[in-house]
Amino acid sequence: MTTPRTPTILDVAREAGVSRQTVTRALNDMADIAPATRERVVAAAQLLGYRPNRAAQSLVKGSGTTIGLLVESLRNPYYAELASELSRAAAARGWGLILCDVGYGTDRDARLSPLLRRVDALVGCLPAGATADVGVPFVSVDNPDETVGDATVWIDHEAGVRAALAHLVATGRRSIAMIDSGPEPSTRCLAYRAFLTEAGLPWSEQSEVRVEESHDGGIAAAAELLDRGVPLDAVLAFNDVLAIGAMKEMAKAGRRVPQDVAVVGMDGLDVGGLVTPELTTAATDRGAIAAAALDLVADLLAGDRRRREVATGLGESLGTRPRRTVVPHLEVRASG
Amino acid sequence: MTTPRTPTILDVAREAGVSRQTVTRALNDMADIAPATRERVVAAAQLLGYRPNRAAQSLVKGSGTTIGLLVESLRNPYYAELASELSRAAAARGWGLILCDVGYGTDRDARLSPLLRRVDALVGCLPAGATADVGVPFVSVDNPDETVGDATVWIDHEAGVRAALAHLVATGRRSIAMIDSGPEPSTRCLAYRAFLTEAGLPWSEQSEVRVEESHDGGIAAAAELLDRGVPLDAVLAFNDVLAIGAMKEMAKAGRRVPQDVAVVGMDGLDVGGLVTPELTTAATDRGAIAAAALDLVADLLAGDRRRREVATGLGESLGTRPRRTVVPHLEVRASG
DNA sequence: TTGAAAGCGGTACCAA
C-alpha cells in the first residue's frame, strides 16, 4: 500500500476540478469566487485533509520574526515570570517566541541546535559562559559576563542592593550578612561590601556565604550562617529564591523572621507573596526587562540591514547604537 | 537612498563571483569545494550580512513540526511547570514549541491568531470554553469540558481526591471542607462529596466554598470558611495555588496548620515545598501529562494522514485511536 | 469569475 504524500494545493485543485488559484481564493476567503465553486473546493480540501504548507506560505508572504528564549528552567519562578513577559511583548510585536528550557547541566547544545534553525534571534538568560557563538543575533539578559552575546540587558543591581540595605538600616539592622551566588563575588556582593563600608557597618569574611542559586542553596546558606555563630540581625540574599530558602531555614532553626533576623531578597517574584511572612524584596521591572530585550533584538536585526547599507555604499554611517540597555530597580517592596 | 533588500544567495554568489550552488556548498560545509573558493564565499556572505531565508530552507527541506502552547499565564506556577515539561518533551522529539501566554481576561483571539500561522498543532490549557475552532489540531489538557479540542489529556482527579481525603481521614480528620473553583461543582468536588458520603463523614452546603482559581481566591475561601463558624479540622483545595492561599489565611487567623486545621492541595507544585509548613498535596506527574499531550498531537497529525488514505481508497480502515488519554495521580505527598 | 505564468529563496541532482 502506497502512502500518499501529504496533499498540496494542486491535489485539491484536481479533486475539485479547478485551478490552484481558485483553491487559494476559496480557502482564503477572497472575493470574486462563485459560492458554488468555493463550496466544492472546501469540500475537496476537507476530504483530502489538506492543510497549506506553512513554509511555502511563509516563503511567499514573508515569514515574520520568530525569536528563541533560552532559560535554565521554567520551574525557576524567575524565568517563568520573565518568559511570561517576553511572550506577551513578543506577541504585541507580532513575533513568535520559541521556548527552550535547556535544563540544568547537560546537553545544552543538543537542545539548542534544533532551535537555531527556527529562529531569527535568541534571547538568553544563562548564567554560565555557555552559548557563545550561535549563528543568530543573541541578546543576553542579566548576564554578568558582558562578553556573551551581541547585546546585553543589564540590570542595575547595585542600586537595588543599596536600596535594600538602606531599608534594613532604616529599620535598625546593623549585622547584615549576604547570601551570594556563584564562585566569585557578584556585582551585588561588591555593592553590598561597598555599602557596608560607607555606612560604617561591620563586615568580615564571615558575613558572606556563597552557594548554588536555588531554594536548597538558600537553606544551606542560612544554616551555614547560623552555624558560624556571628552576630546576625539581617540577611540580604542574591535573589528571592535564595531568600525564601533562607527564611525557611531560619524559621526551622527557631529564629523569628523578621523579629530576630530580617531577610531581604531581590527580584520581586510573585512567590515572595506566598510565603509567611511575605518576603521583603528589591523588585525589578520584568516588563521593562522584556521590552528592553526585544528592543535590542530589533536593533540587532535592523543593524544587519544598516551594516549592509554601509557595505554597499548606500548607508551613511553605522551610528553607534547602544548594545547594552540598563534597566533600573524598582522600589523596595517591604512585607506587611 | 535606496534601502537594499535583504540579500539572497544570489547576491552572495554575484559578490563572490560564483554560482549559487557553490555558495550553498561553502556555507553548509559540504565537500568538494576548493578552500580558496569557500573563503571567498564566506567573506562575501559576511560582507553582505547574508543569512539564509528560513522559510525557503524549510520549504525545500521539510519544515519540521512546531506546536503552540496556550496557557493563561506562566506566572501561575502550574502552567510554568507544565510548560517546562512540554518544552523538553518537544525538544526530545525535535519539535519546536511556541509559547502563547494569553493572559487572563482580554484579547485572547488577538494573541492567538499570529500564533496559528506558525504552528502545526496546539496544546492548550484553558479553563473556559475559549478557543473552540482553530484551524489546526488542538489537544486540550485537563479541561473539564471534553467537547473542546480534537483530543484531551484527562487527569484522574477523582483518584487524587480520594487519595487526599483518605490521607486526611487516616490522620484523624473528620470535618473536611472543600475549596472548589469555577461556577459549577468540579469533578474533584463531586468526588469529594461521594467520598464523604461513603465514609460516613459530615457534609453540608456549608462545607464547600467556590472561588476564583488564584492565590487570592484561596485566601478569600479560607476567610469565608472561618467566618461560617462550622466545625473544621481539614480543608481540601482544588489545587495547590488555592491551598497555599488558604494556608496563609488560616495562619493569619491564628489557626495552626496542620495542628488545628490540615490543608491539602492538588498538583504537587514546587511552590508547595517553599511554604512553611510544606504543603501536603496529591501530586500529578506533569512529565506524563506532557508526554501524553505530545503523543496525542502526534496521533492527530498522523490521523490526518490515515484519514487521507481511506479517502483515497488506499488505507484499510480508520482504526479507532483514543482521543483521550487518562493520566493517573501520583501518591499523596505529605509534608514533613 | 476563472486560469496561466511568474516568482519567493533555497537545495539536490546531474552534467561539465
Add this chain to the structure above:
DNA sequence: TTGGTACCGCTTTCAA
C-alpha cells in the same frame, strides 16, 4: 571542483 536546471508549495499579477 563547479555550474545548470528542476523543483519544493504557495501567492500574486495579469489575461482570458
